[in-house]
Amino acid sequence: MPIAMSPSKLSIAIAAVLISCGAATAQTTPDTENGRYALSPAGDGFLRLDTRTGAVSTCTNSSSGWACYLVPDERAALDAEIGRLQVDNDKLRGELAARAPSAKTDEALPKSDQLKQPKTAEGERKIEIPLPSDRDMDRMMSFVERAWRRLIEMANRVQRDSNGGKI
The missing domain is CATH 1.20.5 (Single alpha-helices involved in coiled-coils or other helix-helix interfaces)
Structure with missing residues (x-):
């Protein structure tokens, strides 16, 4: 049986229904307050970034509505x-x-290593690095030669072991 309503009562009823629907849809996601907050889905809720302060919150929907808690x-x-x-x-x-x-606390301590300090000549900065001596070169070459011989011996041993002792 249809109910007869005047146009003004009908518009009031429609407005009431729309307002209640708007309130129901407002509870489906957290409020973003005119773009202040950026929301990203995360698990069963959202991560909310406050674009003004940079604070991050986790928002979840419970039986009492949306609740957002600040992330440490x-x-x-x-x-x-x-x-x-x-x-x-x-x-x-x-x-x-x-x-x-008389102690100066704001200045760095002077460096005593002369090799690390750049030397200036003709307005340019130049760093002088001493070259190794002949003795140092001989020691280095001897070390490389011994390492190379050990590597070759090891490779020959591995080859003998993999062939069952036959070369």
């Missing part, structure tokens, strides 16, 4: 550790300066 951020822990170390460093620099007021 290693970067925050690293930043806290860096801050702590900087404070300790400043404190130690202050203590060192108090013990020896």
